[in-house]
Amino acid sequence: MEIYKDPEKTKKEVTELLQELIRNKCVNDGTHAEEMRNIETIARYLDKYGLEYEIFESTKDRGNLLATFGNNNPRVMLGPSHVDVVPAVDEGWEVPPFSGEIKDGYIYGRGAIDMLNTVAAQTVAYAHLVTNPEFKPKGTLMLGIVSDEEAGGKWGVEWLLKNHYDKWKADYVMTETGGFSLASGTNNVLMQVGEKGIYATKIRYEGKQGHGSMPLASDNALVKVSEAMYRLGNYNPPVEIQPYWKEFVNSFPISSIQKKLLTSKIFLPKIIKSLHEKGDPIAPLAHALTSMTISPNNIKGTIKFNVIPGDVTGEVDIRLLPGQDEKYAIKHIKKALGKDLFQKLEITHSLYYPGNASPFDTPLWEAMEKAVNELIPNSRITPLVIPAVTDGRFYRLKGAVAYGAFLFSPDESMKDFLSLYHGKNERISVKSLWLGTQFFAKTIVNMLGS
Numbered sequence: 001m002e003i004y005k006d007p008e009k010t011k012k013e014v015t016e017l018l019q020e021l022i023r024n025k026c027v028n029d030g031t032h033a034e035e036m037r038n039i040e041t042i043a044r045y046l047d048k049y050g051l052e053y054e055i056f057e058s059t060k061d062r063g064n065l066l067a068t069f070g071n072n073n074p075r076v077m078l079g080p081s082h083v084d085v086v087p088a089v090d091e092g093w094e095v096p097p098f099s100g101e102i103k104d105g106y107i108y109g110r111g112a113i114d115m116l117n118t119v120a121a122q123t124v125a126y127a128h129l130v131t132n133p134e135f136k137p138k139g140t141l142m143l144g145i146v147s148d149e150e151a152g153g154k155w156g157v158e159w160l161l162k163n164h165y166d167k168w169k170a171d172y173v174m175t176e177t178g179g180f181s182l183a184s185g186t187n188n189v190l191m192q193v194g195e196k197g198i199y200a201t202k203i204r205y206e207g208k209q210g211h212g213s214m215p216l217a218s219d220n221a222l223v224k225v226s227e228a229m230y231r232l233g234n235y236n237p238p239v240e241i242q243p244y245w246k247e248f249v250n251s252f253p254i255s256s257i258q259k260k261l262l263t264s265k266i267f268l269p270k271i272i273k274s275l276h277e278k279g280d281p282i283a284p285l286a287h288a289l290t291s292m293t294i295s296p297n298n299i300k301g302t303i304k305f306n307v308i309p310g311d312v313t314g315e316v317d318i319r320l321l322p323g324q325d326e327k328y329a330i331k332h333i334k335k336a337l338g339k340d341l342f343q344k345l346e347i348t349h350s351l352y353y354p355g356n357a358s359p360f361d362t363p364l365w366e367a368m369e370k371a372v373n374e375l376i377p378n379s380r381i382t383p384l385v386i387p388a389v390t391d392g393r394f395y396r397l398k399g400a401v402a403y404g405a406f407l408f409s410p411d412e413s414m415k416d417f418l419s420l421y422h423g424k425n426e427r428i429s430v431k432s433l434w435l436g437t438q439f440f441a442k443t444i445v446n447m448l449g450s
């Protein structure tokens with residue numbers, strides 16, 4: 001079944017939709033983003049096709065939009081895709097970051113790959129699928145466009161699943177971070193299947209404040225917390241070779257001996273060390289994807305050079321692999337600090353999500369692989385766990401299968417993308433945007449039938 005009857009016209013449609021979404025400038029500064037502007041753009045687009053949808057306002061000017069078609073199981077969502085973006089300043093950009101200008105075949109602008117591209121592609125795919133009389137899905141097709149991902153999802157997916165789960169529940173969802181090639185020119189497309197969790201740890205010591213001229217009379221909290229931070233920063237949590245890492249490595253164009261070494265608990269740390277010394281950017285990724293990481297990043301409670309601080313808190317960014325949880329984090333914090341120091345400190349957390357991942361032997365995975373092959377023959381898709389969080393985690397915690405999916409042109413590789421996320425000159429080629437738009441339509445046809 002051909003979904004896009006007039007490809008040139010649809011390509012123009014999705015390009016213009018993305019440009020408008022960029023220009024709406026829904027910047028999330030942590031307190032608000034006025035996403036309703038983008039939600040209204042999506043609503044107007046769906047109106048043109050005479051489609052129904054519902055808007056959920058979580059808090060003033062912060063909108064979320066849901067459209068559904070059919071009413072059987074499984075429930076498959078294009079989305080949740082967020083319409084808020086991170087801030088950008090003009091400096092260092094080739095074109096102003098909210099102009100949505102096209103230059104040399106690329107649409108420039110904040111949100112071009114994170115993730116207004118997906119919002120535009122999924123909206124266009126949804127409209128063309130459900131207005132096609134031949135499309136008779138075996139389940140329910142949903143389009144979910146949301147707010148507030150960039151500040152943690154409090155007024156977006158978290159709020160929606162808490163307050164409107166009956167409408168927003170889904171068995172399969174497709175959100176962000178996927179669809180790029182491992183290396184430029186290879187037909188090996190990465191799709192996100194999981195995310196590392198976060199355990200934002202607070203380490204506090206209450207000592208005794210005093211004057212810097214007579215330190216013996218005090219109990220310096222900075223010294224204690226610094227010691228704890230030092231021990232944590234130098235601790236190496238155990239290496240864990242998970243099935244996702246194995247699949248990822250197996251997709252590399254390298255020899256089988258190299259693959260064995262990269263999936264060996266013993267050799268991997270040595271390889272990472274040597275790659276890192278050579279300045280290879282794959283080293284920090286490989287490190288992050290094969291163990292819990294600990295990064296002591298902040299200290300609060302100091303006053304001035306001659307005041308001995310009596311109450312200091314250190315903040316540590318701990319990231320957990322899929323399957324690792326709070327218990328695991330605490331066990332290793334204790335090991336790193338030693339029993340003696342551990343007992344003297346107050347250890348709490350300000351944010352916690354366990355590591356999470358979806359299996360990749362599902363009907364949606366097959367449907368995506370088939371769609372990719374229809375567009376880029378002889379390609380494969382490879383599961384990727386990312387060292388960051390997306391809205392996918394909320395759905396995984398509800399038992400849904402969540403992937404980060406899209407399809408970029410294979411001449412744009414992972415290395416290019418890593419520098420563009422939240423970076424300067426964020427852009428997507430018109431070619432890739434169109435490829436992604438076709439990918440979503442084909443995936444849904446493969447998944448739900450016609």
Ligand SMILES: [Zn+2]
Pocket residue numbers: 082114115149176
């Ligand atoms: Zn994003």
